[in-house]
Each structure stands twice: as C-alpha cells, then as structure tokens.
Amino acid sequence: MANKPAAKSSPPKQPAPKPAPAKSTQSEEKRTFEPKFNWMNKTRQWGVRVKPGKAGLRLGDLNVGIYGETPTQWSDQSRNPRGAVPRRGMPPVAYSIRDKAGLWADCAADLYEEAIQRRWAPATDVPWHTIEPLPDDVEHAVCQVCTELVGYANVDIETITGWQHQMSYGYHEVKQFLATASFDAARHYECFRKRALANGGGLGLEGPGMVNRMILESRGGWTEAVVYLLVTRGALTLTLYKYLGRHAHNDAECFIYGHALADKARHMTYALDHVKYAIAHADDELQIVGTLIAIGERSLARDLRDPVLKEALAVIFGGGVAKAKGRGMAVYGEMMRDFVATYTGYCQWLGVPRDPARLPPPLNEYANPTDAEA
Amino acid sequence: MAVFPSVDWFDEVRNVFNSDDRYRAAGGGFCNCVAGFKIAERVFVLTFEGVECSAAVEGDEGSLDDVDFYLEMPADDWRDMVANIAANGGADLHHTLNTLDLDRADGLATSRHGDQVREDLFFRYNQTMQFFFDASALVETQFD
Numbered sequence: 001m002a003n004k005p006a007a008k009s010s011p012p013k014q015p016a017p018k019p020a021p022a023k024s025t026q027s028e029e030k031r032t033f034e035p036k037f038n039w040m041n042k043t044r045q046w047g048v049r050v051k052p053g054k055a056g057l058r059l060g061d062l063n064v065g066i067y068g069e070t071p072t073q074w075s076d077q078s079r080n081p082r083g084a085v086p087r088r089g090m091p092p093v094a095y096s097i098r099d100k101a102g103l104w105a106d107c108a109a110d111l112y113e114e115a116i117q118r119r120w121a122p123a124t125d126v127p128w129h130t131i132e133p134l135p136d137d138v139e140h141a142v143c144q145v146c147t148e149l150v151g152y153a154n155v156d157i158e159t160i161t162g163w164q165h166q167m168s169y170g171y172h173e174v175k176q177f178l179a180t181a182s183f184d185a186a187r188h189y190e191c192f193r194k195r196a197l198a199n200g201g202g203l204g205l206e207g208p209g210m211v212n213r214m215i216l217e218s219r220g221g222w223t224e225a226v227v228y229l230l231v232t233r234g235a236l237t238l239t240l241y242k243y244l245g246r247h248a249h250n251d252a253e254c255f256i257y258g259h260a261l262a263d264k265a266r267h268m269t270y271a272l273d274h275v276k277y278a279i280a281h282a283d284d285e286l287q288i289v290g291t292l293i294a295i296g297e298r299s300l301a302r303d304l305r306d307p308v309l310k311e312a313l314a315v316i317f318g319g320g321v322a323k324a325k326g327r328g329m330a331v332y333g334e335m336m337r338d339f340v341a342t343y344t345g346y347c348q349w350l351g352v353p354r355d356p357a358r359l360p361p362p363l364n365e366y367a368n369p370t371d372a373e374a
Numbered sequence: 375m376a377v378f379p380s381v382d383w384f385d386e387v388r389n390v391f392n393s394d395d396r397y398r399a400a401g402g403g404f405c406n407c408v409a410g411f412k413i414a415e416r417v418f419v420l421t422f423e424g425v426e427c428s429a430a431v432e433g434d435e436g437s438l439d440d441v442d443f444y445l446e447m448p449a450d451d452w453r454d455m456v457a458n459i460a461a462n463g464g465a466d467l468h469h470t471l472n473t474l475d476l477d478r479a480d481g482l483a484t485s486r487h488g489d490q491v492r493e494d495l496f497f498r499y500n501q502t503m504q505f506f507f508d509a510s511a512l513v514e515t516q517f518d
Contacts, residue, residue: 053424054423054424055423055424055425056424107491110406114404114498116404117404117425118401118402118403118404118405118501119401120399242475242476242497243476245470245473246472246477248467250467251467254467254470258470258472259401259501262401265497265498265500266498269491269498272494273491349490
C-alpha cells in the first residue's frame with residue numbers, strides 16, 4: 001500500500017491580520033465596496049498542509065485533524081461541509097441518514113479515488129471496430145442479454161441517486177463514492193445499449209423485474225437497499241460479467257465485460273464493507289440483514305424462473321441455438337453454481353450463513369456442485 | 375533475454391509496464407495491492423502502488439499467506455499464456471486472466487486469509503493485471 005502522505009496541522013489561530021477598512025462616509029459606503037474580511041477569522045483548524053503521496057493527493061489523505069472526524073451520528077442538518085464553521089440560522093435539510101452505521105464503509109474514500117482514476121469511456125476506449133457480424137441467433141441472444149443488463153444498470157442509477165441525497169454531508173466520502181457508482185452504472189447502461197445497437201440487432205424483451213421492483217421500492221434504509229441491490233443482485237451481475245467476458249465474441253465485448261466487472265467488483269467491495277460495518281455498529285442489524293437476504297433470495301428466484309435470460313445465455317454459451325440445450329445449458333449451470341458459491345460466500349463472510357438446502361428453487365439446484373453435476 | 379519465470383523477467387515487464395502511460399488509461403491506473411504468482415513450485419510476489427508495479431521479489435510458500443490474492447497455474451499453462459501474449463501482442467480471448475480463471479475447476483485467483491474484500495481485489499484490478507502481463511509482449515522471453 002502507498003504510504004500516507006505527510007500532513008501538518010496546527011491548532012486554530014488567526015489566519016491573517018484583518019486589513020483596516022478605509023475611512024469613508026456613509027454615502028460612499030453605499031456606492032463603493034468596503035470589505036470587512038470578517039470571514040477570514042472563521043475556521044475551526046488553520047495551517048493544514050496535506051502533501052501528495054505516490055498515488056497523488058487522495059481524498060482519504062485529507063482526513064487530518066478535525067477534518068477527519070466522523071462521529072457515529074451527524075447531528076448537523078445543514079449542508080455544512082465537514083470541518084467548516086456552521087452558519088447560524090440555516091434551515092434544516094432533513095437528511096434521513098444521519099447515523100454512521102447507516103452508510104459508512106472505511107474503504108469509501110479509497111474506492112472513490114479508484115473509480116476516478118480507473119475510469120473508462122465506452123465511446124472511445126471500447127474497440128468497437130472489432131465487432132463483426134454474428135449468426136442471427138447469437139446476435140439475438142447477445143442483444144437480449146444486453147437488454148437485461150441495461151435494465152439492471154438503470155435500477156442501479158435510480159436506487160443510488162434516490163438514496164444519495166438523503167445522506168448527511170458529514171460522511172462525504174460515501175456520498176462521493178456513490179456518485180462514482182451511479183456514474184459507473186450510467187456507463188454500463190450506455191455500453192450495453194451501444195453493444196445491442198452496434199451489430200445489426202436491437203433491444204429485446206424487458207426482463208421480469210421482480211428484483212428491480214424489490215430494490216426500487218425498498219424503504220427500510222440505505223443498508224436494506226445495499227443488501228438487495230448489491231449483495232443479492234450485484235453478486236449475480238458480477239458472475240454474469242465474468243461468464244459473458246469468457247464467452248465474448250470479439251475484443252469489444254471482452255473489453256466491455258472486463259471493465260464492467262472491475263466497476264461492479266468495486267461496488268461489491270463497498271457493499272460488503274458497509275454491511276459488515278452496519279452489523280458491527282447497529283443493534284439487531286445482523287438479524288435484519290439475515291431477514292433481508294432471505295426476502296431478496298425469493299425475489300431473485302422468481303426472476304430466475306423466467307426462461308428468457310437463461311435461454312439467451314445458453315445460446316451465447318453454446319454458440320447458437322443448436323448447442324444451447326447441451327453445452328449452453330451446461331455452462332449456464334456452471335455459471336449459476338459459481339454465482340451461488342460467490343453469493344453464499346459473501347453471506348458467510350458477513351456473518352449471515354445460508355443453508356444451501358433452504359435456498360428457494362431454482363437457487364437450491366445450484367447450491368451443491370456434487371448434486372448438480374450428478 | 376530474460377528467463378520466465380524469474381525476478382529478472384518480472385523486473386523487465388515492470389519496466390515496460392511502468393513506463394507506458396497507456397496502461398494507466400481506459401480502466402487501468404490506481405492499483406494498490408500485493409499479488410502472488412505461483413508458477414509450479416516457485417512463488418513471486420509483486421507490489422502494486424499507485425499507478426506502478428513497485429517491486430517484484432521471489433518468495434516461498436509462506437509468502438502466499440500475506441498477499442491480497444495469488445494466481446496459481448501449472449508451469450505449462452503459465453508458459454502457454456506468456457507465449458500467447460508474445461505471439462499476439464496481448465492475450466487473445468482464450469488467454470485472458472478472466473478466461474483462465476473460469477476455465478479452471480478451482481479458479482485461477484485465490485487467497486488464504488479468508489477476507490472476501492481482499493480476494494475481490496483480483497476482479498477490481500483484473501484489467502491492471504491483464505495490462506501487466508500484456509506488457510510482457512515487449513520483453514524478449516526465454517522459458518526455463
């Protein structure tokens with residue numbers, strides 16, 4: 001890990017002597033600008049000199065002195081930036097998420113930097129010229145999967161932005177990271193739509209959307225949304241990107257799925273870190289997360305019983321309709337076993353272990369590799 | 375000519391990787407992790423800091439306890455991947471780290487610490503790892 005840059009700070013003191021205002025008549029004051037510079041005395045900590053390190057001047061490096069204080073509850077209801085002097089008489093904004101346990105993840109500042117520095121632009125970075133005509137059935141399947149992924153990305157955007165404005169400014173690292181996450185989702189929306197429209201096909205059938213509705217309509221708090229959006233749906237999306245990257249038809253698709261995978265892995269890191277933090281710092285949260293996970297599984301299972309995504313993936317994995325039933329479905333089974341293993345691994349790590357036998361069908365069919373392969 | 379696998383080989387790849395700005399764009403860049411590479415019985419540990427690969431050392435089996443994640447393949451498969459990269463100027467669709475990970479029953483990337491967040495660094499930094507090995511296309515390689 002890069003060394004933390006050196007930072008020096010000093011206790012609050014007067015930043016500079018206040019210039020004496022020039023003498024003037026009352027009528028002159030009305031006509032001319034007569035600065036008082038009173039604001040120059042307003043600071044809670046002056047003399048801070050944060051130095052850039054090997055990776056530049058990162059967001060987390062600024063957490064020195066009072067500027068790094070993140071209390072367990074943020075009582076200020078204004079938009080006052082953390083560490084600034086509050087202005088009296090500011091009307092409250094009524095943020096609903098003011099407990100640190102409701103949004104915090106220690107990794108948020110680093111993830112923000114990572115997202116900014118590892119950004120990519122679908123318009124110019126994806127080697128679109130490598131896309132060549134595919135058999136009609138395969139192109140249909142690719143477009144159908146892209147349609148589903150565009151829907152996922154849209155829900156990511158709406159969910160994150162729907163909660164972001166309810167989060168207190170005191171935890172700006174999380175708000176800033178989530179801004180990058182919603183931008184990542186916008187990029188995913190963009191590139192999957194572009195792929196669907198780039199090779200003679202078009203968008204296909206809208207997905208069943210049970211999970212979408214569950215995520216968008218959840219009102220229990222940001223942590224609940226994170227469980228549904230990322231722990232449940234995110235683990236599936238991550239696995240889809242891996243397998244679609246493995247079965248990419250050209251460098252453009254390989255690039256898209258590989259980069260979307262890295263973005264989604266970053267979102268998952270925040271999710272796991274946050275939910276773990278919430279469980280450790282909020283009463284009853286372990287049991288609540290356990291309940292949410294069980295609810296999320298049932299919605300996901302209903303979506304997965306819809307045949308459209310499964311069939312489209314089988315056509316891609318099999319290389320066409322003719323091999324979809326055999327090789328295509330075999331790879332789909334591998335993917336689902338990989339997903340269930342990843343998902344249950346995340347749950348285990350969070351301290352909410354899942355009994356594979358009690359997962360709702362069809363998830364339980366993929367819970368035990370030995371049984372599934374037998 | 376550098377011999378694969380060796381610290382000299384990894385150092386030559388590091389030099390190419392660290393000096394080419396293209397590896398910092400298009401989804402590359404900022405990468406902080408310690409990655410292990412188990413090539414047959416030999417272990418190499420690479421440190422990535424900021425936008426550079428700052429160190430490559432040879433370790434032992436115990437070194438793998440401390441890395442964020444490590445990639446393990448038989449020597450022949452490593453050679454096949456490096457040769458493919460050399461022949462194509464970068465990994466083709468059958469030799470990317472993601473493909474190699476999915477094609478192995480136990481995966482390519484793993485860890486010993488049980489920390490899911492650290493192990494997932496492989497996916498977060500997958501493109502940087504791919505860029506790193508793709509940089510080896512510019513290193514004249516002799517196989518051990």
